[in-house]
Amino acid sequence: MPDLSGLGRQVWTVEWVRFPDMQPNPDFLATLLELSGGRLPDRLCFICRSGARSMAAARLVAAAADDMGHGVHCTNVAEGFEGDLNPDRHRGTVNGWKAHGLPWQQN
16 A cells, blocks of 8 residues: 655545445445544545546545535546556556555555
């Protein structure tokens, strides 16, 4: 997972969709609110393996925050943590957080 300790930030690991059925987590927004002490921060970043699920999560949170009257700038890490598949169908070497040499730690 990304290591944000150098920025004095923490990673919240909240599933947007649950494996293996890939159904949306009905408690996603409530969990974010709980982690943030009841009020979402002004900026949130979202990341998943490839960047697709995190984009959907970012859009949901941005819309929900607008509905609550509190705009939140939601940023998606477009290439995700592991990025696209390489010719051998492996991730983590073409693009994404890891391939760009950004800080991370094994979880």
